[in-house]
Amino acid sequence: MFTIEQVLQPETLEEAYQALHGNISNTVLGGCAFLRLGSKKIATAIDLSELKLDYILEPGKEIEIGAMTTFRTVETHPTLHQLFNGVLPKSVSNIIGVQFRNVVTVGATVYSKYGFSDLLTALLALDTEVELYKGGRLPLEEFLQKSFPKDILTRLFIQKNARKASYQSMRNSLSDYPILTIAVSELNQRWRIVVGARPLRAQLASKASEALSNSKLTAEDIEQSASLAVEELSFGSNIRGSAEYRKAMCKVLVKRGIMEVLQCK
Amino acid sequence: MKYVGKGLPKLDGIRIATGQPVYTEDLTPANTLVVKILRSPHAFARIKTIDTSQAAALEGVACVLTHQDVPKVRFTLAGQSYPEPSPYDRYILDEIVRYVGDEVAIIAAVDEKTAIRAMALVKVDYEVFDPVLDFETAAEHPSVVHPEADLACNIDIGLQQEKNIVCSHINEVGDVEQELAQCDVVVEETYYIQAQAHAMMETYRAVSYLDHTGRLVVTSSTQIPFHVRRQLARALQLPASRIRVIKPRIGGGFGGKQTGCVEVFAALVTQKTGQPAKIVLDRRETFTSTTSRHAMRLKVRIGADKEGFIRALDIEGLSDTGAYGEHAPTVFWVVGEKTLPLYNKTRAVRYHGQVVYTNKMPAGALRGYGATQGTFALECAVNKLAEKLNLDPAELRLKNLIKEGETALAYHGKRLGSSTLHQCIEKGKELIGWQEKYPRKEMGNNKVRAVGMAVTMQGSGIAGIDTASAEIRLNDDGSYTLLLGSTDMGTGSDTILAQMAAEVLETTLDQIVVYAADTDISPFDPGSYASSTTYVTGMAVVKAAQDVKSRIIQQGANFLETTVEEVTFDGQLLHAGDKSMTLEKLAELSILGSGKLQLVGHGTYGSNVSPPPYVAGFAEVEVDQETGKTTLLDYVAVVDCGTVINPTLARIQVEGGIVQGIGLALYEDVKYDTKGTLLTNSFMQYKIPCRKDIGNIRVAFEESHEPTGPFGAKSIGEVVINTPAPAIAHAVYNAVGVSVTKLPITPEKVFMGMQK
Amino acid sequence: MQIETTINGKKITLEVANDELLSDALRAKGYLSIRQGCDTSCCGLCTVWIDGKPTLSCSTLAFRVRDKQITTIEGVAQQAEEFAQVLVAEGAEQCGFCSPGFIMTVLAMKHELKNPTEQEIIHYLTGNLCRCTGYMGQLRAIKKYLGGA
Numbered sequence A: 001m002f003t004i005e006q007v008l009q010p011e012t013l014e015e016a017y018q019a020l021h022g023n024i025s026n027t028v029l030g031g032c033a034f035l036r037l038g039s040k041k042i043a044t045a046i047d048l049s050e051l052k053l054d055y056i057l058e059p060g061k062e063i064e065i066g067a068m069t070t071f072r073t074v075e076t077h078p079t080l081h082q083l084f085n086g087v088l089p090k091s092v093s094n095i096i097g098v099q100f101r102n103v104v105t106v107g108a109t110v111y112s113k114y115g116f117s118d119l120l121t122a123l124l125a126l127d128t129e130v131e132l133y134k135g136g137r138l139p140l141e142e143f144l145q146k147s148f149p150k151d152i153l154t155r156l157f158i159q160k161n162a163r164k165a166s167y168q169s170m171r172n173s174l175s176d177y178p179i180l181t182i183a184v185s186e187l188n189q190r191w192r193i194v195v196g197a198r199p200l201r202a203q204l205a206s207k208a209s210e211a212l213s214n215s216k217l218t219a220e221d222i223e224q225s226a227s228l229a230v231e232e233l234s235f236g237s238n239i240r241g242s243a244e245y246r247k248a249m250c251k252v253l254v255k256r257g258i259m260e261v262l263q264c265k
Numbered sequence B: 001m002k003y004v005g006k007g008l009p010k011l012d013g014i015r016i017a018t019g020q021p022v023y024t025e026d027l028t029p030a031n032t033l034v035v036k037i038l039r040s041p042h043a044f045a046r047i048k049t050i051d052t053s054q055a056a057a058l059e060g061v062a063c064v065l066t067h068q069d070v071p072k073v074r075f076t077l078a079g080q081s082y083p084e085p086s087p088y089d090r091y092i093l094d095e096i097v098r099y100v101g102d103e104v105a106i107i108a109a110v111d112e113k114t115a116i117r118a119m120a121l122v123k124v125d126y127e128v129f130d131p132v133l134d135f136e137t138a139a140e141h142p143s144v145v146h147p148e149a150d151l152a153c154n155i156d157i158g159l160q161q162e163k164n165i166v167c168s169h170i171n172e173v174g175d176v177e178q179e180l181a182q183c184d185v186v187v188e189e190t191y192y193i194q195a196q197a198h199a200m201m202e203t204y205r206a207v208s209y210l211d212h213t214g215r216l217v218v219t220s221s222t223q224i225p226f227h228v229r230r231q232l233a234r235a236l237q238l239p240a241s242r243i244r245v246i247k248p249r250i251g252g253g254f255g256g257k258q259t260g261c262v263e264v265f266a267a268l269v270t271q272k273t274g275q276p277a278k279i280v281l282d283r284r285e286t287f288t289s290t291t292s293r294h295a296m297r298l299k300v301r302i303g304a305d306k307e308g309f310i311r312a313l314d315i316e317g318l319s320d321t322g323a324y325g326e327h328a329p330t331v332f333w334v335v336g337e338k339t340l341p342l343y344n345k346t347r348a349v350r351y352h353g354q355v356v357y358t359n360k361m362p363a364g365a366l367r368g369y370g371a372t373q374g375t376f377a378l379e380c381a382v383n384k385l386a387e388k389l390n391l392d393p394a395e396l397r398l399k400n401l402i403k404e405g406e407t408a409l410a411y412h413g414k415r416l417g418s419s420t421l422h423q424c425i426e427k428g429k430e431l432i433g434w435q436e437k438y439p440r441k442e443m444g445n446n447k448v449r450a451v452g453m454a455v456t457m458q459g460s461g462i463a464g465i466d467t468a469s470a471e472i473r474l475n476d477d478g479s480y481t482l483l484l485g486s487t488d489m490g491t492g493s494d495t496i497l498a499q500m501a502a503e504v505l506e507t508t509l510d511q512i513v514v515y516a517a518d519t520d521i522s523p524f525d526p527g528s529y530a531s532s533t534t535y536v537t538g539m540a541v542v543k544a545a546q547d548v549k550s551r552i553i554q555q556g557a558n559f560l561e562t563t564v565e566e567v568t569f570d571g572q573l574l575h576a577g578d579k580s581m582t583l584e585k586l587a588e589l590s591i592l593g594s595g596k597l598q599l600v601g602h603g604t605y606g607s608n609v610s611p612p613p614y615v616a617g618f619a620e621v622e623v624d625q626e627t628g629k630t631t632l633l634d635y636v637a638v639v640d641c642g643t644v645i646n647p648t649l650a651r652i653q654v655e656g657g658i659v660q661g662i663g664l665a666l667y668e669d670v671k672y673d674t675k676g677t678l679l680t681n682s683f684m685q686y687k688i689p690c691r692k693d694i695g696n697i698r699v700a701f702e703e704s705h706e707p708t709g710p711f712g713a714k715s716i717g718e719v720v721i722n723t724p725a726p727a728i729a730h731a732v733y734n735a736v737g738v739s740v741t742k743l744p745i746t747p748e749k750v751f752m753g754m755q756k
Numbered sequence C: 001m002q003i004e005t006t007i008n009g010k011k012i013t014l015e016v017a018n019d020e021l022l023s024d025a026l027r028a029k030g031y032l033s034i035r036q037g038c039d040t041s042c043c044g045l046c047t048v049w050i051d052g053k054p055t056l057s058c059s060t061l062a063f064r065v066r067d068k069q070i071t072t073i074e075g076v077a078q079q080a081e082e083f084a085q086v087l088v089a090e091g092a093e094q095c096g097f098c099s100p101g102f103i104m105t106v107l108a109m110k111h112e113l114k115n116p117t118e119q120e121i122i123h124y125l126t127g128n129l130c131r132c133t134g135y136m137g138q139l140r141a142i143k144k145y146l147g148g149a
């Protein structure tokens, strides 16, 4: 369990940002489920609750998700059920339980770039951008690949489009962390294949995606790009599975993802 | 019968379900010290120096205790009747620490925060040794886990300290090697069962204080109040008469609380400071520093003749007891006791092997108690034998299993009093649809469905050893008080025992107050373990009820001025000719008036047999051939527990046990790192089944009548956990031809097996 | 710090430490129905409602419930007992230690979902672990309760 010396409930993001840079151990609080597992000694805990970042809006061509939005809100949001064949709700729906998903937040999850993250895998298959308070707006993929100075994630933006998508995860007990996660999507014959929990963080299998996009989508093409995904990404072992098993599952789940997208209306 | 056989709700049901403060921690007195334990980060080390001065000086700290502060008397925490077969191999705190999580120092402070702060101030310098982590090579390892000279055993259990062998055992009837050599078909396989965690929802906890006479009172979430009292007496060097142990409601036990994991730490603090003290283990400590199931390697050889009669059975075991020997010999013996007698067409049977110490968390009692491990190995081997014989595995069993009235080599002539196991198998086949589904069915989409089965036996109480007593008194208002020392841990045993008393006394349940368990007030009972409460304590209750009833009739005869033979008693009224008296009046006159005799009935019972309950378990699974993932679709358990005293509670026992068995079969993996630190130390890493993991479970009973049991009852608590692992393993094998011999059956193991 | 909050309909001032968890704060205040089964947010035993939503009190910092409505099983005693009657008739409160959190989740589900299917019931309650009962009896009780209520 972490300890907190001081609590700050800033009224502006600027104030929060300044506080974050005040002391090395100052920390932004999300839902705290993950922070709780550690024993961090937090000097100032920065609680974003007053900043009204708990929302999902769809003002125009985008869906906007505030950093403090909980997984349960994502899971039950009507528009998110309709868009992209419901991959976002589907990706979070196996995580522990309802009362847990009423706690954990989207912002913390994306900012922390967890390797096991179901949500990140799904988000990366969509046209997602993140907004950092100082770092500004940038594609999720770029955010995941590079490292940035300590910042606050404020919002996510997802292009509202006709992308079809599929989410697949491999778990032993259904409330366990995933052994592997896959998201596949297609828009205008451009495909995206994303693999997470390798156990490294979600990554776009760009060669496989490219090959699939340029193919005729025959059974062999699908097989081929699934194999490509396995080749181009790296896989590791942890207590949930070996690299070898993950590679094998990557191939299976990518195929299943593609097939599911092909069947989507 | 009016009460026996009725699915009545539990007496405490509504109150516990709605969150009333009736558990140990809820009963903490004000101003109680909080006890925390500093634990070893090393798997094997000696404490060179330990400096507690800074910690002790911290404001709010009441005491910091180390190995220098405890009596140098070795004892066991195993809850067993004296003389315990478990070795006396631990001090409250020792200079040598034997696993990651072993106790180094006890810190007591005014609140948790202070205790934790103090813990960080204790300075320990360790001399680190090479730990024994692999139980398969423990006997040859140069390190000796227990080098001490004062380790003691009450009975000869085959201890070889310098070889890390805590127990050696052999039980052979006939000549196994010779019989195996004569068999037409022999199968051989080695199986591994992991160190399952109990994972009861209420972690270990105890609260201690001194009463108005200075006696030590310990309220504890325990299955064994009387054994805890004896342990404390030895460990703290106090007369047992100076100790009182109270068991309130318990949030689950599953055998874990048959070991006294925490009481002694709180009690020592109270003894040293005179202040109330409480210890509540967190979930991580519960995973890392208490006990688990004994991990085992079991090598089975089983042989049959051409006709399909099993003629020889040999099981060689190796059991990992971890750092201390709680329940080490007894769990090991039970593996053989609950497997060898099942198939009784044998001409020779043998069970033999060793239990070793390692530098890991100690193992202890867990539901099934060795029978679970033995059943997995034996039943997997029997399924393999059936295939080799080209026989339906159900047929093979029907042909070879012991029947009521028969004996087995391991029974040495004693006959089996009751069994409907054959009917259980028939019924189970029907319910699961064995005829249509065995062995497999392709579902398309790379999915295959298949069925598998296993049978098992357990015991009911420990024959010739455990003896329970019960007392029933007639109160001044005509109601009864039933005093028990058994420990309802959610099982509903208080209710079931009251049902039995009500049946004998022909009264209603609301006329019986059940009080359990408190060593100052309750009659002696070893506690609730070894599936003993319904059977052993149940018989004691029946006897006590009969005793008080005959005293009532006797007293009635006195008041009605007639002979006992003339009096009839229907539970409310005593009649003799045209004279009658209500029970209430009789009670009033006896206690307050001219009778001058409070009527109390006593019953004590110990059985010289431990009649086995049986289960036939059937699993239907769907295996994804591309991923190796097994989905359990349906589980059918048909149970012979003798007479079912309370069908509602019995059914829940079965369902709960099956799910715990499913966890063992599919999900509950135990992993250590190379230094001996347990990695699966939380519900995040150690996955007990959640609601989505279990499929459908169906339960049926095939009642038998056990002549030695109360109303014909046997037991049910443990036997129900044994079949899922072998039945699911069998179904998986039937689906994809992969035989997983090392539990749990993970998708990866199945998948990798399919690649071979 | 001091916060104002509402527990079971009553406005209350709580003195809480910065890093105090709601579960601990509630138990300290005498709401002993709050049980904890883990330290990793996995078991659901500590479930209470915050503004009507089932939430893990063990994973919620106490200061964050300022100006919120907290409901524990003590606050819905009548509904809880109605359901408990059905649960107990099934024998599906075994040790009872998981029951308060479980019942709070069941009641929340009843408010949130109309005529849930068996799948939806199981999904909604997956975060409530129970080691005793094997879940089947709990499911039977919920179906009876929803069917009859």
Ligand SMILES: Cc1cc2nc3c(=O)[nH]c(=O)nc-3n(C[C@H](O)[C@H](O)[C@H](O)COP(=O)(O)OP(=O)(O)OC[C@H]3O[C@@H](n4cnc5c(N)ncnc54)[C@H](O)[C@@H]3O)c2cc1C
Pocket: A027, A028, A029, A030, A031, A032, A033, A034, A035, A036, A037, A067, A068, A094, A095, A096, A103, A104, A105, A106, A107, A108, A109, A111, A112, A114, A116, A117, A118, A119, A151, A152, A153, A154, A175, A176, A177, A178, B684, C040, C041, C042
């Ligand atoms: C037991 C358990 C099981 C889980 N299982 C899964 C699973 O199966 N699949 C899965 O995908 N995930 C799983 N998770 C992760 C979970 O879904 C969340 O991703 C995780 O808990 C983080 O969310 P939080 O709100 O709890 O973050 P917190 O614990 O509050 O914060 C995590 C980190 O993010 C920082 N942070 C918070 N908000 C911001 C912000 N706006 N900007 C910058 N930094 C911020 C914090 O300072 C902290 O360092 C699990 C977590 C737990 C505890």
Ligand code: FES
Pocket: C035, C036, C037, C038, C039, C040, C041, C042, C043, C044, C045, C046, C047, C056, C057, C058, C059
């Ligand atoms: S106590 Fe386990 S989830 Fe809250």
Ligand code: FES
Pocket: B201, B251, B252, B490, C092, C093, C094, C095, C096, C097, C098, C099, C129, C130, C131, C132, C133
């Ligand atoms: S009834 Fe014991 S944990 Fe659910």
